[in-house]
Amino acid sequence: MRDKPLSEAPSASRKRGRVDSGRRSPGRPGADGPDLRERLLDAAVACFVRQGIAATPVRAIAAEAGVTPALLHYYFGDKAQLQEAVIAERVLPAFDRLREAVMNAGDDVAALIAAFVQGIGRVVTEHPWLPPLWVREVLCEGGALRDVLFDRIGPQLPRMMAERFAQAQSRGELNEDLDPRLLMVSLVGLTLFPAAGAPIWRRMLQADDLDFEALRRHTLALLDRGLGMD
Numbered sequence: 077m078r079d080k081p082l083s084e085a086p087s088a089s090r091k092r093g094r095v096d097s098g099r100r101s102p103g104r105p106g107a108d109g110p111d112l113r114e115r116l117l118d119a120a121v122a123c124f125v126r127q128g129i130a131a132t133p134v135r136a137i138a139a140e141a142g143v144t145p146a147l148l149h150y151y152f153g154d155k156a157q158l159q160e161a162v163i164a165e166r167v168l169p170a171f172d173r174l175r176e177a178v179m180n181a182g183d184d185v186a187a188l189i190a191a192f193v194q195g196i197g198r199v200v201t202e203h204p205w206l207p208p209l210w211v212r213e214v215l216c217e218g219g220a221l222r223d224v225l226f227d228r229i230g231p232q233l234p235r236m237m238a239e240r241f242a243q244a245q246s247r248g249e250l251n252e253d254l255d256p257r258l259l260m261v262s263l264v265g266l267t268l269f270p271a272a273g274a275p276i277w278r279r280m281l282q283a284d285d286l287d288f289e290a291l292r293r294h295t296l297a298l299l300d301r302g303l304g305m306d
Contacts, residue, residue, distance in 0.1 A: 113151055116141050120162050125209045129159060129220040163224055170199050170206055175233050185244045188237065189263065189299060196267040197292040207272035234260050266295045 119141035123132045134155050138145045152158040174195040181191035200207060213221035241256035250256070270277070270291055278284050 112141075112143070112147075116143070116148060116151055116158075117162060117165060120158055121166055121205050121209070124162065125205050125212070128212055130218075134158070159220065163221070163228075166203070167206070167209075167221070167224065168228065170203050171229050171233065174199055178233065178237060183240055183244065185241065185250055188240055190296060192237065192263055193267055193292055193295050193299075196271070197288050200268075200271045200288055207268050207274075210268060211272045234264075237263075266298070267291075 116137070120132075120137045123137050123140050127136065134148055135145050137158070138148045141148070148158070152161055174192070177191045177195040177198075178188065181187040210221070213219035214225050238257045238260045241250060241254075241259050244250045245252065245254070245256060250259075271288065278286065
């Protein structure tokens, strides 16, 4: 019987090709790459909230995500790049949603404040990690996100709201005893701070039944009397 032509015989390289086709090169992410990247960002946020950004080593984030530090480096390079990714893909989008709601509220003071309070409520519900991270990394001296507030959030939201409050006050639509800038401070104090301290006051006051929707209603009712000219 005549042997098959060499062109029809499976070569060693073709055999290896079939064997290796299911493998991936070392260091290259698998099919769950996009999902894994999101999981790494979530792990970084969890560690930053728990330990602080400066005190969190890359290996702790990798352990939180259940991967090796090498894989974390594959996706983000070094810790500084990972931190910037958390800011760009987690922190700033949360405040962008809040800014959109406030911008759509127009110049009416009540609508503006309601949009801010309700917007914070939605942000906190969707991103419960944000208030504790904000307290740790913005309010605390040396916090790694303080410059983010000044350079990338501050000009976009608090100053704009303070300017609208000042304009409303000049039209006689806002209590003249209020300082428009301190009104902005008060709004933050009535929304982000209670959200960050929720584990404490819920335990002290036996208030596990109070959710962020209850906090929103309370805040709006509290503000209702103090804003007008009565």
